[in-house]
Amino acid sequence: xxxxxxxxxxxxxxxxxxxxxxxxxxxxxxxxxxxxxxxxxxxxxxxxxxxxxxxxxxxxxxxxxxxxxxxxxxxxxxxxxxxxxxxxxxxxxxxxxxxxxxxxxxxxxxxxxxxxxxxxxxxxxxxxxxxxxxxxxxxxxxxxxxxxxxxxxxxxxxxxxxxxxxxxxxxxxxxxxxxxxxxxxxxxxxxxxxxxxxxxxxxxxxxxxxxxxxxxxxxxxxxxxxxxxxxxxxxxxxxxxxxxxxxxxxxxxxxxxxxxxxxxxxxxxxxxxxxxxxxxxxxxxxxxxxxxxxxxxxxxxxxxxxxxxxxx
Numbered sequence: 001x002x003x004x005x006x007x008x009x010x011x012x013x014x015x016x017x018x019x020x021x022x023x024x025x026x027x028x029x030x031x032x033x034x035x036x037x038x039x040x041x042x043x044x045x046x047x048x049x050x051x052x053x054x055x056x057x058x059x060x061x062x063x064x065x066x067x068x069x070x071x072x073x074x075x076x077x078x079x080x081x082x083x084x085x086x087x088x089x090x091x092x093x094x095x096x097x098x099x100x101x102x103x104x105x106x107x108x109x110x111x112x113x114x115x116x117x118x119x120x121x122x123x124x125x126x127x128x129x130x131x132x133x134x135x136x137x138x139x140x141x142x143x144x145x146x147x148x149x150x151x152x153x154x155x156x157x158x159x160x161x162x163x164x165x166x167x168x169x170x171x172x173x174x175x176x177x178x179x180x181x182x183x184x185x186x187x188x189x190x191x192x193x194x195x196x197x198x199x200x201x202x203x204x205x206x207x208x209x210x211x212x213x214x215x216x217x218x219x220x221x222x223x224x225x226x227x228x229x230x231x232x233x234x235x236x237x238x239x240x241x242x243x244x245x246x247x248x249x250x251x252x253x254x255x256x257x258x259x260x261x262x263x264x265x266x267x268x269x270x271x272x273x274x275x276x277x278x279x280x281x282x283x284x285x286x287x288x289x290x291x292x293x294x295x296x297x298x299x300x301x302x303x304x305x306x307x308x309x310x311x312x
Contacts, residue, residue, distance in 0.1 A: 090273075092128040092188045093159065096310060099133030101156035104147060108164050109140050120269040121181040125159055141167050148172075157310055159184065162294040163226055166301045177310040178303075182294025185267030187311055189276040190292070196308065198289035199299050201262045205239035209261035212288075214279075215249040216271040231264060231293065234300040253279055257288040266293050 062078050064071035097103060107122055118138075129136040134156070139147045141164050148155070154176050160168040162180040172178055186195050205211065213227050232245050243261070248254065257263065263283055268276040283290035298307040 090188050091132075092184050093125050093157070094128045094132035094134075097129060097132040097134040097156060101132075101134040102151060102153070103129050103134050103136050104144070104155045104158045105136055105138040106141055106144060106158060106160035106164055106168050107138055108161050110163075121185055121267055122161075124269065125181055125184060141171070144168065144171050148176075162297040163230065165294075165297050165303060165307070169301065169303045169306065179307050179310050180294040180298070182267040182292055183298070183307055183311070185269055186292040186294065189268050189271070189273045190280055191277075192308075192311065194280065194284065195291045195295055196304075198262065198291035199295045199304070201289035202235055202238045202264075202291070202296065202299065205235070205241045205243045205261055207242050209241070209243040210246055210259055211235060211243050212246045212248065212254075212257070212260040212263045214247075214253055214263060215266045216268045216276075217266075218250045226293065227266070231296060234297060235264070238296070238300050253282075255282070257283055257286045260288050263288055263290040264293060264296050265290055 062071060062075045064075050093103070105122060105126060107118055122138075126136045126138070137147060137151075137155075141160075154173070156177070158168065158172055158176055158178045160178065160180050162182045165180060169178065183192075186192055202211075211232075213231055215227050227249075228245075228247055235245075236242055246260070265279065268279075271279075280290055294307070295304060298304040
């Protein structure tokens with residue numbers, strides 16, 4: 001896109017030096033390059049930008065004046081067209097549901113759960129389900145059998161905290177689709193296929209390898225913290241080895257990933273998509289397999305195919 005602003009110089013009668021010697025003096029409100037009225041040129045280009053796709057908008061020529069403000073609204077419309085065309089709309093869970101579906105959210109209230117609230121991925125999944133016209137219901141693990149019994153029909157989907165995968169899988173009928181908040185986040189912000197391939201790397205770890213466990217946020221760690229306690233235990237079970245572990249949180253994701261045989265990342269709920277994609281691309285460029293908390297836990301419980309089936 002080209003935003004022309006020559007009119008500001010040309011419209012000032014006192015600036016006759018270099019500008020007048022190189023460019024003819026236009027009449028007020030016109031562009032000297034083709035003598036078309038400034039406002040008409042801006043309207044024409046903004047209309048073309050709004051009607052065409054993002055690729056056409058990139059080639060648009062919009063005439064604006066910082067001096068008078070002419071054309072600025074057209075420029076904003078053209079930029080909005082670019083932004084709309086460039087962003088691929090993704091849904092956390094809404095594209096898996098239809099209006100009237102029941103989706104059950106299993107939210108454990110254990111020692112790691114914050115007091116008085118639910119965590120961001122759970123909030124986001126609930127909101128996206130509501131946006132889809134579905135009916136989200138929430139329960140702890142212990143209340144799941146009673147909730148299922150009270151429903152008039154089986155839920156369209158059950159979404160659980162990954163840490164409760166084993167318990168929920170055992171309680172849930174085999175024909176009810178099951179996944180986790182973390183896996184939904186991996187699909188929403190990451191590359192699901194690449195992270196699925198990377199989880200297989202955990203099976204081939206050796207005692208000499210180092211695994212990086214990375215979290216996007218910083219939080220108070222408990223004695224049964226998922227990142228520093230539970231995941232290392234599960235990874236040892238999956239690999240049959242005793243690798244070393246390194247841990248990062250917040251913005252402290254390393255630039256050099258070469259020391260790591262595998263990376264296990266959280267769902268990245270507080271990271272924006274660009275930040276999460278940047279981490280995934282950095283790992284790919286350095287050939288460091290990067291997978292996700294939820295996939296790792298599902299793999300450890302031998303239910304990964306079931307956890308991914310609703311997303312296919």
